[in-house]
Amino acid sequence: MNRNSIQLQNLTKVFRHNVAVHNLSLKVEVGKVYGLVGDNGAGKTTTIKMMLGLLHPTQGMIEVLGYDPWRDGPNLKRLVGYVSEKREMYGWMSVEEILWFNAQFYETWDERYADEICRKMELPKIAKVKQLSRGMRAKLALLLAMGHRPELLILDEPSSGLDAIVRREILENIISVIQTEGRTVFFSSHLLDEVERIADHVGIISRGQLLKDAPLEVLKEKSRRIRVVWNGNMPTTERLHNVRLMQGAGKEEAYYTDDFREDLLDQFKAYQPKCLEVETLSLEEIFVETIRAAKESQWR
Numbered sequence: 001m002n003r004n005s006i007q008l009q010n011l012t013k014v015f016r017h018n019v020a021v022h023n024l025s026l027k028v029e030v031g032k033v034y035g036l037v038g039d040n041g042a043g044k045t046t047t048i049k050m051m052l053g054l055l056h057p058t059q060g061m062i063e064v065l066g067y068d069p070w071r072d073g074p075n076l077k078r079l080v081g082y083v084s085e086k087r088e089m090y091g092w093m094s095v096e097e098i099l100w101f102n103a104q105f106y107e108t109w110d111e112r113y114a115d116e117i118c119r120k121m122e123l124p125k126i127a128k129v130k131q132l133s134r135g136m137r138a139k140l141a142l143l144l145a146m147g148h149r150p151e152l153l154i155l156d157e158p159s160s161g162l163d164a165i166v167r168r169e170i171l172e173n174i175i176s177v178i179q180t181e182g183r184t185v186f187f188s189s190h191l192l193d194e195v196e197r198i199a200d201h202v203g204i205i206s207r208g209q210l211l212k213d214a215p216l217e218v219l220k221e222k223s224r225r226i227r228v229v230w231n232g233n234m235p236t237t238e239r240l241h242n243v244r245l246m247q248g249a250g251k252e253e254a255y256y257t258d259d260f261r262e263d264l265l266d267q268f269k270a271y272q273p274k275c276l277e278v279e280t281l282s283l284e285e286i287f288v289e290t291i292r293a294a295k296e297s298q299w300r
């Protein structure tokens, strides 16, 4: 059996002269939660649409659940649950009607299961979709994507524009599905705290390029802030390796590294600083530093 649910190799998408996705490669293992994070316009939606066969890649290879999405779209769609960024739904239908309507597209639609989620989400079955609040609509979109018990759930910014409570509920739903059924989830987000809570593996994308792709634990394990208070003599930044200046200049400085090892500190200790402290970072801080480093290297 294939251990990867998703495999992208050197994927590129060019719109006229705009390179939306550039030479992107990644793998998502079966049963894992992959969080793709990036700012607006980074290329998340374009990547997702190519994974679903909704956009044709300019170059590169895509395999999702063993299928080529562009050629085997219908076969793949039976096995995937997808919530698009826009969460389009027929507003004139009631919740009950849209559930029935949606069920017709899937042989494996599980009515009892869908009902159970519907109850858990406290969705009013007789209400019209257009009357639902934003949060309710987001939950309904998730339910419509989950009712056929997909092997792979693909969510494009599942909780953007929602308040914290609904976001948490949505995340809890995702987590419970994954934990109880060992399904794979691929989701995009620009909300770092939510990615940090639910992802096993994180990809950081900026301007179409995947800058980081690692298990969350590894990312956090290797990234550190090194605070230093110099004692008169201090090195020039060129003398320090595998670190880059984060904040400050002069006596008190903070450096960032994404490849921390204890012996990195020796180069600081050589200058006998007054104070030397090592701190772990949140995913948000790692994200910001990763993007900054990429921008700086571009200007060099």
Ligand SMILES: Nc1ncnc2c1ncn2[C@@H]1O[C@H](COP(=O)(O)OP(=O)(O)O)[C@@H](O)[C@H]1O
Residues within 6 Å of the ligand: 015, 018, 019, 020, 038, 039, 040, 041, 042, 043, 044, 045, 046, 047
């Ligand atoms: N259909 C399209 N035609 C032309 N440019 C597009 C199209 N879709 C997306 N883009 C461009 O591709 C880049 C990536 O967009 P997108 O994948 O939507 O980013 P994200 O989802 O991360 O916000 C942006 O510069 C966007 O303007």
Ligand SMILES: [Mg+2]
Residues within 6 Å of the ligand: 041, 044, 045, 046, 085, 156
């Ligand atoms: Mg998008």
